[in-house]
Amino acid sequence: MSTPDATPATASTPAHPLxxxxxxxxxxxxxxxxxxxxxxxxxxxADAVGCELSQIVKSLIFxxxxxxxxxxxxxxxxxxxxxxxxELGAGKVERARAALVRETTGYAIGxxxxxxxxxxxxxxxxxxxxxxxxxxxxxxxxxxxxRLDPATLVELAGGSLVDVRERTx
Numbered sequence: 001m002s003t004p005d006a007t008p009a010t011a012s013t014p015a016h017p018l019x020x021x022x023x024x025x026x027x028x029x030x031x032x033x034x035x036x037x038x039x040x041x042x043x044x045x046a047d048a049v050g051c052e053l054s055q056i057v058k059s060l061i062f063x064x065x066x067x068x069x070x071x072x073x074x075x076x077x078x079x080x081x082x083x084x085x086x087e088l089g090a091g092k093v094e095r096a097r098a099a100l101v102r103e104t105t106g107y108a109i110g111x112x113x114x115x116x117x118x119x120x121x122x123x124x125x126x127x128x129x130x131x132x133x134x135x136x137x138x139x140x141x142x143x144x145x146x147r148l149d150p151a152t153l154v155e156l157a158g159g160s161l162v163d164v165r166e167r168t169x
């Protein structure tokens with residue numbers, strides 16, 4: 001496990017500038033941790049932080065009938081696209097291309113935080129996120145994460161609590 005260089009977001013922060021600005025605008029003082037190795041995947045982030053995989057928040061952009069939507073999912077689960085489609089009343093839902101993710105959020109895949117995006121999008125947050133007292137999410141780039149209680153994270157993201165987790169047989 002790496003030892004992070006922790007810096008409060010209100011000071012000079014390792015967070016992406018757009019996300020650091022969002023933290024300032026929200027008056028949110030969270031510790032942003034930077035790791036020398038990328039935390040691009042949920043598994044890499046969990047290993048770096050030293051937490052359970054389910055405590056990592058994946059911020060995933062989908063396209064629902066051509067409109068971007070953010071789905072927040074715990075790191076140990078997969079999104080059931082059919083449940084997302086039904087929740088949105090959409091005809092077609094698919095994972096967004098990298099260019100659309102960057103255009104919509106202002107961040108590259110692997111570093112997308114749950115809030116602080118370039119444009120306002122609809123947010124679906126899987127209820128499974130509430131199963132932990134604290135969760136970790138990307139802070140705008142593939143080397144940084146921050147910790148927050150899941151209810152506050154969902155609220156700041158403007159998320160609707162839904163059940164969109166893929167069920168295993």
